[in-house]
Amino acid sequence: MPSNPSKPTDSELEILSFLWQHGPSTVRQVHDFLAKTKEAGYTTTLKLMQIMQEKGLLSRTEEGRSHIYTAQVSEEETQQSLLGRFVETAFRGSAAQLVMQALGTHQTSAEELDEIRQLLDNLENNR
Amino acid sequence: MPSNPSKPTDSELEILSFLWQHGPSTVRQVHDFLAKTKEAGYTTTLKLMQIMQEKGLLSRTEEGRSHIYTAQVSEEETQQSLLGRFVETAFRGSAAQLVMQALGTHQTSAEELDEIRQLLDNLENNR
DNA sequence: TTGTATCTACGAATTTTTTCGTACACCTTT
DNA sequence: AAAGGTGTACGAAAAAATTCGTAGATACAA
Secondary structure (H helix, E strand, O other), X not given: OOOOOOOOOHHHHHHHHHXXXXXXXXXXXXXXXXXXXXXXXHHHHHHHHHHHHHHOOEEEEEEOXXXXXXXXXXXXXXXXXXXXXXXXXXXXXXXXXXXXXXXXXXXXXHHHHXXXXXXXHHHHHOO | OOOOOOOOOHHHHHHHHHHHHHOOXXXXXXXXXXHHHOOOOHHHHHHHHHHHHHHOOXXXXXXXXXXXXXXXXXXXXXXXXXXXXXXXXXXXXXXXXXXXXXXXXXXXXXXXXXXXXXXHHHHHHOO
């Protein structure tokens, strides 16, 4: 586990996000997906992924003519790290404040709310 | 209310955060505070705040020789905007997922937990 | 009045992130 | 074999964010 889950940039996060969802992929696959919502050339995505590989965020193996990239940082680990930073900078360290706002304005299903409630119970019991 | 709560950068957020907490302040006050945790020259902070003023993030009034800066975007509004973006990019749009992680790993007092529980109740009732 | 401190203004250098053009290799089809 | 499509490599431009040096104004103390 890397001691420093170096903060990915927004662009890098988009790529990681795709890889977390779809597993090891080629640049083409990643790019075609990103291109749906984003204006960017193929070589831009390629370069980005190459750089991420140099940084250790991705690894790759050759597969015929192309390369297959794999995320080298886990989704949870990265979320955790980003979340910590975010709570700190945007919510002055108050996780509760963030939770309140998130619940207040974002769609959440009844099941999810129950899950959260259960988590709250656990937290209070283990106090 | 600005229709575009233009995303502040991390540095800008640090400054906004201070102003939200302490109210209208001079560059000196902001800088002295930031300097405790950050390595940066006075003119760097000054320039940053001048740019933020040009962008409309801050306003200022002259007060003798120095200027007093005031945040022109509210804390809630900004948090909301950043949160939305963050949920999207880091948590694939799942606010519940973010909430779970936040509660799981960040310190939260019993009072805060109760507050959250109450919010949950409200949400379920108004469904 | 001569320094010293403290302010703003502002151009510009630096650093980081993002983007892309071009070269070249390899396959497949004509 | 030539042409067209699809890859990677890589330098470098462009854009964005951050940093700082220097100049000039003003107050205040020695």
